[in-house]
Amino acid sequence: MRGMMDGLSAVDWAALTHAYGSAADVPGMLRDLAGGDRKALDDLYGTIWHQGTVYEATAYAVPFLVEMLAAPGLEPDGVLGLLADIVDGASYLDVHRGFLPRSQRDTDEVREQMTTELDRVAAAGRAVAAGTPAYLQLLATHPDDGVRVAAAHLIGVLGPAGAGEAGAAALREAVARDGSGAVRAAGVLALGGFEEHVPEALTDPLPLPRLVAALVAGRAAPPVDALTQVIERDAPACLRLVDRLPGGAGNALAWVATALAPHTGTQVRLLTAWLSHADGAVRETAAHAVAVPLHTWRPAAAALVPALVAAAQDPLAAVRLRALRHLAGAGRAAAPAADLLWAAVTRGREPAEPRSPDHRPVAAAALTALARLHDPRADAHLATLLRARPPALAHLADAVAALGPWATRCRAAIVDAIEAVPAGYDRARLIRAAGRLGADPRSLVRVLRRQLAAHPHAAGMLLGDLGPPARAATRDLTALRASEDPTRQRIAARALWRITGEAEDLLTVLRGQLRDHHALETLAELGATAAPLAAEVKPLLDNDYEWLAVHAAAAYWHLTGDATPALPTLLRTIDCVPWGVVTVRTLAAMGPAATDAIPALRAERESPYRRPRWTDEHDVIAEDEGWTAICHHALSRIEGRTTGTWPDVVLPEPARQP
Template identity: 35%
Template sequence: MFTGIDEVDWAALRHAYGTAEDVPGLLRGLASPDAAEREVALDGMYGSVHHQGNVYDSTLACVPFLFALASRPEVPDRGAIVELLVSIGAESAGPRARAAVRAGAAAFVPLADDACPGVRRAAAGALVRFLDGPARVLALLRRRIAVERDEQVLLALIEALGLLVRRRPAQAAGAVALLAAQSGPPYAPTARLAALGQLGLGAPERLPGDLVPTAVRLLRERSERRAAGGDRVDTDTLVGRIRRLRPSDEEGSYLLRTLHRALDDRVADRIALLVGQLSSPDPMDRCNAVRMSAGLFRGWRADFTTPVELIGRQLGRGQDQLRDAAVSVLAELFGLAAPAADELHALVTVRPDLWVRTWERGRPSLSGPLKALARSGDPRAVPALSQLLARPVAPAGLGFEIAHLGPAAAPLAPALRRRLGRIDPDSPRAAELAAPLLAALTALKDPVAVPEVLRLLRGAPDGMGAREALVGQAVRALDALGTAARAAAPVLRGLLDTRHAAVAAGALWSAEGEADVVLPVLLRELTLGRSRGARTAAGQLGRLGPAARDALPALHRLAGSGRVGERTAAAEALWRIGGDPEPVLPVFRTAWSENPCTRGAIAGCLAAMGPAGAPLRDLLTAELATARRHTARPGGFGSHDIAQDERLLSDCRQALASQ
């Protein structure tokens, strides 16, 4: 196994943490009869030699020895070694690594028939990824699948067939036929579900017309078989209670993810699949469905009333993991969580211990059920929020969630003001503590809050960082309070030569309405060349309307040459000041396609333009007809993405109605 290992100059090779002198010890550790030593060695291989999927010269030097280890039956845990080889040869690791593994790919052929199921499972995908000749690979998979009795290996073989279909579509007919056969009787439900998922990914035309009811039926049959086989026994024991509280089924979760990925934009089918899963008697099936629903809700637009109602019903089932998963999904839905509001309110009522999440370090935070109820806009959240505001230490960010309640949160205004009044503006944490309270009072437009906001503004020290942020927060709050903030005018004038000039000018305009004071300031900020400052100044100039006509030339220049955000803000200001759609609509049309993040502002302006915005009606109708959310993006998501997209849809409908 280790012939030649001492002839390699490992000291001259490198891995993630420097010299590779320790690599021979790791390789020998993989063959140790001691399980703990093997685990440490494998951890070292992934931790340094193949750190985070990277490939080093020492990684390449290990490949022949890893093949030798994988081929020796006396070596334990060889499946993990094969998986390591597959990872090293992944396309993302680069052509050299891939070539090194492909050079030894013939070794995977006997491993596909190995006595160890873990080795056979890992070898199945390796055949497709590294062995030349798709016909040969298909023959190997076909022969193995006909005799395989281990369910996990069978699933790996089915996944390998799907991978072959996607990688070699021109030679995929035989693999597709084999998958189609595996997707029907007399095969077991798990294998059939796996085959349906792979068909959906590579040959959707071969899916049955009754895919969703078939999948739901198979999922339930799978659950029944699992329960009958003793995998889940509901006993009145500690283990039984833990099992009920923490349902776990990684295989089922993977099968469901694959089906959803295969269905992709068939949103109605995906909703029907979720409804079937959420109606299952098996808590593990329901928990998997709740988790899968998050991706559907984030990525697509549809009527989700039924699945949201069913997710709400999971809150009272007595299973902690299921409840927590449901709450996590509902908290991202904001107004779309309304069909589950009754269940959220019931949970908040009977479980006050779930209102707050505590941490080992830092302030407590608002927990999921109450957050979801408040974000849905349900006024029944107010009593619980009132109790939290009365505590000596309120949850961090509480005011941000209160803001979603709008006028319904008016009874909370006195408590919000009292908490704001206890903040020391000279404290390093002043901005952190004030921001959520100011957000709530701003949403409420509470004029009684002016003295406390002004106190913070006057007391905020000069300088940068978190303390400086307090000034911006306080000024924005005063801006929202309009003429009620007239008493703050002298302080706002004192900010017109600071980095807060644009927002201070806007607040001063709201308080006093004197264009001759704020217009020169905004013109200066518009032309200073700072992107964010110019964008803010353009927005404030638009609020002045015709009183800002002197800014039209500078706004025209910005609308024609700035970044997309600046161009959009400048074009909106042009309309609000001059009322001429001709220079505005081309900028909007370009920005709409160039950056989806501008669409909310554009749709809002088009609603204000009324018939003048009709030439862009096609953009609005196309947006409303698009099933994909404009916030959807590969590889990430934001907690407010759904709310932002729903707001855009509302603005588009309003704009169309105004035309």
């Protein structure tokens, strides 16, 4: 140990860097860890390995970590885990390159930095591989099962390039002779890193090695029936064993389902079986694990709904709740379960539900699902809630957002409720919903005039959307136009244009705000009337800020009718995120001029995998279905098959202002 400390002093740590700058503090962390301080391990995870990335100092620290494995009193499993994570680490720039401004991603400076960082990643990996004899020794002789499991995992991560044939041989020996089922399972899993399957492990006397052997064997191709039967039988027996493996999770069946990707049909088959298992703990675990295929594979929703309907009537409240949540988030596939969802609405909160202000009750989730299905019961129920004073709308923002012209019972109720809720986002949501419902313009205008001061964005935009029927608000909007705030000026000028048809003042406002994507959105509405501003918009097509570039492309097309300059921007931004919605809407408006977008739109529409990113779990399927619908609509417009209206669907949206 003293020799190791001497070696630490020989490294110029201050000249090296880690995730937070100078690595001068690394020797202290290593000394503390060698002395048995487990907090030092967390500190090293935050510096020489940070959220999956490794740094210049990492390779220099690794030999000391390897030497520590033999230190008396140290628990080596944590150090082995850190070393394995270092081998799997990436460079910071490699992970974050996509977050750089687009114009900087491929510069000489970035490429040079990437090369330097990747060299450091490779050096760290070589440093870990140099410690292979120590890992082999721990796997063969350490008395603690957890240490042997961690050693097997590290050898598997190193693979043939790092641990060589000696590593594979040691793993085979562990699988054949180790007395611990967890170690044998870890060995089977690690041999998968060497592209080796272990058929004899399928007959191991314990379920965990058998389960892992079946998963490894089924990784390359859809598991045959015999392997699927092993997984179906043994996974329930491993509910509390999987977490002994590196990478094991609290939900064993979710871990199994994830390991089976991309064999989604097998995932669905197994989870369906486990949802009706005799053991309630298995059913509860499966009810959570259903999210794995449900939120990744488009056909999974329809395939799983029958099993979820049965699970929603399970004797265990935890199973019922989770099944109902999945049904509420299953999109159109949940239509056959509408009566079950309605029963959840009328039953209200289940006794077993957590009472957290951030936790949406299952009744609210069910009502949102029914509203998205345009079920008239949701319309009637929400109308009743809106008429209460104050309106009983806790947890119902998504249900209100799903209201549209179909919700005739809510039209008058929602206008009356606007001023009965506190000012802020709740009131703004009701204002926007009133616009979508097609409420009576006269009563709506009276309310909106009173709300302009507190909610200029929501009220002003809706007054503009109403157009000439909002003429009574002209004086109020003229006063708002006199504001010194640019946003209020733009909203008021837009509304006055939509009401009066006079565009000159709006053009004056927009000319000074062209680097604001909201202004570009309004410019697109003006269309050819704003054509003189096209030359100022065109340079924004290459802007690094995607929001600005996409709205510039939309505006340029609507101003000029010329698709050629705008298409490159639009083609690179077809993605299921808020700016992608603007892109697809613009491509649909272009029609046949957007022919170059057909392959990308078809790929988005026809992919078997869900596309949304950056969304809450309960909206994944709804947003994916909405995304598919608008891509289909755009394709129909481009291919000249329809000029229909824009679909009324759930889509990724940016945060809205009140």
